[in-house]
Amino acid sequence: MxxxxxxxxxxxxxxxxxxxxxxxxxxxxxxxxxxxxxxxxxxxxxxxxxxxxxxxxxxxxxxxxxxxxxxxxxxxxxxxxxxxxxxxxxxxxxxxxxxxxxxxxxxxxxxxxxxxxxxxxxxxxxxxxxxxxxxxxxxxxxIRPDIPGSEHTIVSDDMFRLKEQPKRIVIIGGGYIGVEFACIMNGLGSEVTQIIRREKILRGFDEDLRSCVQEAMEKHGIRIVTNSTPTAIEKTSEGLKIHIENDNASEIVVADAVSLAATGRxxxxxxxxxxxxxxxxxxxxxxxxxxxxxxxxxxxxxxxxxxxxxxxxxxxxxxxxxxxxxxGGKSRVMSYENIPSAVFSTPEAATVGLTEAEAREKYGDDAIKIYRAKFRSTYYTLTGKDEKTMMKLVVDRNTDRVLGAHMVGDNAAEIIQGVAIAVKMGAKKSDFDATVAIHPTAAEEFVTMR
CATH class of the missing domain: 3.50.50.60 (FAD/NAD(P)-binding domain)
Incomplete structure (x- = not known):
């Protein structure tokens, strides 16, 4: 036919x-x-x-x-x-x-x-x-949350069409989209409140990465309301009132006219x-x-x-x-192992391979060795800011293979992109150690951690 x-x-x-x-x-x-x-x-x-x-x-x-x-x-x-x-x-x-x-x-x-x-x-x-x-x-x-008044929220698609900058914005959801927009709006000068269901943002990412980003966001002035569930959204003359419940208590958070629902796709x-x-x-x-x-x-x-x-x-x-x-006559399948990803938050975060928790579950606690560094990069020594960079390697003790690499800090995505090649190729910690560092850079920490 x-x-x-x-x-x-x-x-x-x-x-x-x-x-x-x-x-x-x-x-x-x-x-x-x-x-x-x-x-x-x-x-x-x-x-x-x-x-x-x-x-x-x-x-x-x-x-x-x-x-x-x-x-x-x-x-x-x-x-x-x-x-x-x-x-x-x-x-x-x-x-x-x-x-x-x-x-x-x-x-x-x-x-x-x-x-x-x-x-x-x-x-x-x-x-x-x-x-x-x-x-x-x-x-x-x-998608929007299934709660009364959700029609008053906007979704991520709408952020690029806003006619005016909201002075106060409430973001519902702790995934990467919600985190990125919380940081964007905070940096642009809006007052930001982020409501998340759990104790930490970025579920599924490495625990150290989650903690570092969340601590920095709060230090930068973003209010993160944890362990909380929005129950209703009410449009009033004062703005949008978001009713939330947490720890058997209730609270109302107010946004000017915009509440971003970043609760999934x-x-x-x-x-x-x-x-x-x-x-x-x-x-x-x-x-x-x-x-x-x-x-x-x-x-x-x-x-x-x-x-x-x-x-x-x-x-x-x-x-x-x-x-x-x-x-094309070239039969192949997509490999889903060691796919790098980034969160363009402030500070930026990026990752490739297994998280520490995933590695311990797969290989056992005794088989996993963690290398971790947290420091203030050279750029911030003259600014007076207490901004921290975190780098982490998850290594299999038995094979010395690097199972995962995680970073929080300036240019994390650019740096992890290069590290991802090594992780994808099955590089060992000894390969990282044998690589000469470029000094002074933040990225050199990946090859100097002991």
Whole structure:
């Protein structure tokens, strides 16, 4: 049977575009359907605009730190409207880049929602197309807490469209999105309260990393309300009142007009018509095997809609692995071991490999040796600030292999990216020790810890 396309990708985000371009390079006839701006969450509502706001939030500290180095005091104020406009202008530029990528690869773009009519046929607006293979790469969306008044909250997508900077903002949720926006808004001058259900932020990360980031956030003026659950949100003339309960007590926290709900994300599956294609869903996400294959043999899925590891580079790698396997004659699968990640908080945090707790559970307490350093980096010696950098290696005593590396401090993500190569290659602690340090740097601590 002949089809309109060898491959039709649903979703013009990181995974879909990566797969579409790679398949087209191999000579496949490829189409892609996207109802919104190209680039997906990362480019339009996530990584890129958020990182630009992170940069903006650091300037007040730079102005203050400069005085320790002999510079005169700087009086500067934030023009919120100008910042948001500049961020969105960059997103417009990136959308043009993605469009040119697809055009150069001769990938046909369909504007609209794609919905399955049968396993090989999709309806996109008024158009019906068929494809031999179909890749679902529709990503996910943020969700609000299921409490009265949650409609008054905004989600992370909305942060980049705010017309005015809130003077007081309440953030619900202790995951990386909530932590990053708490630090961004604090750095930009807003009064920030963060409500978390547990004792610490960043569940799933290494305990030392969690503690260091949380202590620094509180030192910087962010109020973190722990072991607390929001029960209702009330819109009043004074602002938004967030009712919370903790330790058998209750409290009301007030925000001007904005409360950010950062309580999780869900795959975008509602309008796909998966039932018409026989694609199985498990726990709200598309079920796939190691080759990203769904329950329908010619339909595949990558990225956040599969809810494996929700990171842009993971979706890209999954998409390229799919294209290499099915159109390039290079069968391969995505490896999910030792994937580095970062939290663009203030201070920044980054990690690769096993946490201390994970290593002890997997190998046993006696088999694990921890190397840890906490210090003030050279940059802060003249600023007078008590800012700490934390570095940590988790090592298997029996093999000397480095199982995990964790860092909190300036440029943590940039540093861990390099360390991740060593961890991925199976480097031993003795390999780290044998590496000559670059002095004076913070990163040298990774090769001088004893």
């Amino acid at each position: 002949s089809y309109d396309f060898d491959l039709l990708a649903i979703g013009g985000g990181s995974g879909g575009i990566a797969a579409a371009r790679r398949a087209a390079e191999y000579g496949a006839k490829v189409g892609i359907a996207e109802f919104d701006r190209l680039g997906g969450t990362c480019v339009n509502r996530g990584c890129i605009p958020k990182k630009l706001m992170v940069y903006a939030s650091h300037f007040p500290d730079y102005f203050q730190d400069a005085q320790g180095y002999g510079w005169s005091p700087v009086h500067s104020t934030l023009d919120w409207t100008k910042m948001i406009a500049a961020v969105n202008q960059e997103l417009d530029r990136l959308n043009g880049v993605y469009q040119r990528m697809l055009d150069n690869a001769k990938v046909k773009l369909f504007r609209g929602y794609a919905r399955f009519l049968d396993p090989h046929t999709l309806e996109i607006g008024d158009t019906k197309v068929t494809a031999d293979k179909i890749l679902i790469a529709v990503g996910g969306h943020p 869900k795959p975008n599956l509602a309008k796909l018509g998966l039932e018409n294609a026989g694609v199985e869903v498990s726990n709200g996400a598309i079920a796939v095997n190691q080759y990203s294959q769904t329950s329908c043999e010619h339909i595949y899925a990558v990225g956040d809609c599969t809810d494996r590891i929700n990171l842009t580079p993971v979706a890209i790698n999954e998409g390229r692995a799919f294209a290499d396997t099915h159109f």
